Amino acid sequence: MPPVSASARPPSRPSAPGIPEGTRDVLPPEWAQREALRARLAATFSAWGYRGVEVPALEYASAAHPQDALAFKLIDSGGQVLALRSEFTTAVGRLARTRFPAGPFPLRLQYAGRLWLRALTSELGRLREFNQSGVELIGVESAHADAELLHLADAALRDVGVDARLELGFPGFVDAVLEDAGLHGHAREELHHAIDRKSGADVDVLARRDGLSAGVTATLHALTELYGGPEVLDEAAALAQGARARAAVTHLREVAVHFGRPLLFDLGVSRRYDYYTGVTFRAYSPGLNQPVLGGGRYALEGGLPGAGFAIGLERLARAAAAALPPEPEVVLALDLAGAQTARAAGLHAELAWTDDRAALDAYSRERGITRWIAGHTWQEVGA
Template sequence: MIPEGTRYFLPPEARLRREMEEGLFRLLFAWGYEPVELPALEFYDPSHPLAERAFKLVDKTGEVLALRAEFTTAVAGLLRSNGGPPTNRPLRLQYAGTLWLREAAAELGRSREFRQVGAELVGVSSPQADAEVLELAWECLKQVGFPEARIEVGLPALVRDLLEATGLPEDKKERLRQAIHRKNTPELSALLEAYGVHPEPGRTLLALPDLYGGREVLEEARRLPLSSKAQADLDWLEAVLNLLPEVPLLLDLGRARLLGFYTGLNFQAYTPDFGLPLLGGGRYDGALLPYAAGFALGLERVMEALRLPTSENPPQALALDRALARKLRQEGLRVELAWTSDLGELRAYAQQRGIRWLALEGRLEELTPA
């Protein structure tokens, strides 16, 4: 028995997960993202965004620690501990590792231990930087086997600036935000009327849940009465889109999650026939770092969506001849070593496993499939 929310990974899943992670490492490195490694143990911080769901521990000094619950905060801590983040120049970092949550969100299923690969572009804030992060996210999706995936892009900054234009207190703006994000138009309409929101900003807010689709959604939004800040938000988004004509993006201008964290665009990627996001990210200037954007991909989520085969790929050869085994491995083959000199037992084992060759006395003997 193992704790609820954890699981074993057996062959071939463990191997495929490792290969997937290594492929993502090479891709991110080719884009200039250097790897960092972060401690699994952190000082417990009540202000951490996931503090209430983190696993807490107490060390021998009485210091309260926590298992790492997410990476963005950990990367920000790394930079603050090493001279601070750069200003006016890009720093590209990648990471991979395990996260733990005492109580997982519904979209994580029952997982309380899960692994992510991610990237952060720190130190600059521009449409070019946002376009880089989105394009890199798309390349990661293709790398792990989802060329058909679509990235849904929201603009929480737009929702925030439209809500600010109402002049309402924070608690009322929060209720409006939640209704917008849930796309609950009847509730949103009732709240706007109850709060006495002016018709022009009210009409714009009421339109947000339906602003979903292709790049034409941007033009629909521009026809609405908008504040100068909201116009600037759309100008930024349009500049990003103009840099990414080949990336399959869907716009969701009613996406309004975590307004206190995301300060620019926010995105998640989905694939047909799988209802949970494969990756997510966005821009969070000023929330943890002066300028930063990034994303993370969940390996368990990706593997579940891929519906990977459960049968193991056997080695190509079983070797009594160790020198020949070394030569075959140098040529790229997988080779197991024999544990006995009984040829009958070895042939039976190889046939049962689906191993094609027996390497002995400097030669390869092809085996008949069982």
């Protein structure tokens, strides 16, 4: 699935001096927050049976890769063109095919790590280097499997204190309706983009240019408005003339039943219809205009079915900030015994590097440390 991430600062702010545009320094408070989120997500994924894997940051460049046009590329000493990892699904899919060729399926895997893209896109918060955690459910294709991922996505976000709404799409539904309307080639491709943008004005321009009937134009407009609760599936069913479109609506109904909780549906989602083979979903948190999570169903090379989702850690850090507990108090230990006592009590202890009390006092005040410990004896800074 496409990367999902965002900067933890306003996207218009330039990079710090001395580092490339689209990259950023991460300072200790944010680093600690992000690592806590990563650990919580990993624990949740593990509890659901998703085992961890790690894939190389360097890959062989390939025109067939879904992010090939946006990948950073380099040439190794043997002349081979390599690329920095730009999304995880392809890499984890390769691992599944080569390391688990016979399963056992379903294969449940989780990952976490850094991604790189050459382009600065608003969807990624203007970052070209960012972090993701995610899961892949490989080797099965059913409404039960899709619902499992929705349940896991919801559980993972709740476990880090984020109450997000889940939105389901099915890019192939739009394509099927366009096909049933007799639209093909470049015209169909352009309408995909117009519908995905929910641009009625662009739909009208394209319809007039291609001489589409009033009935077909009305159908196209209806596609842009297919957003809401369960009633959207009824509206979609009314537009579904062919077998592909009807099957998409039926599958979404089955997924909704297996999930058993309220969902939002956006059946005008049409972007990357050539990549996703079934359900897609996103999770939105209040206050953020970009999803904290995104995923969907796809087919790996060789036809092996897969589905999964990725969580952008930078964006999640913004959404979860209020829910994370404060860091433990930091104290200054004047000896090793004091450090051991403090750490046994769940505190963070820095070790004094000098006997100069004036220097230690000045450092403690600047660092925000209010207590010292020697052995088992505590004292307030400056006392």
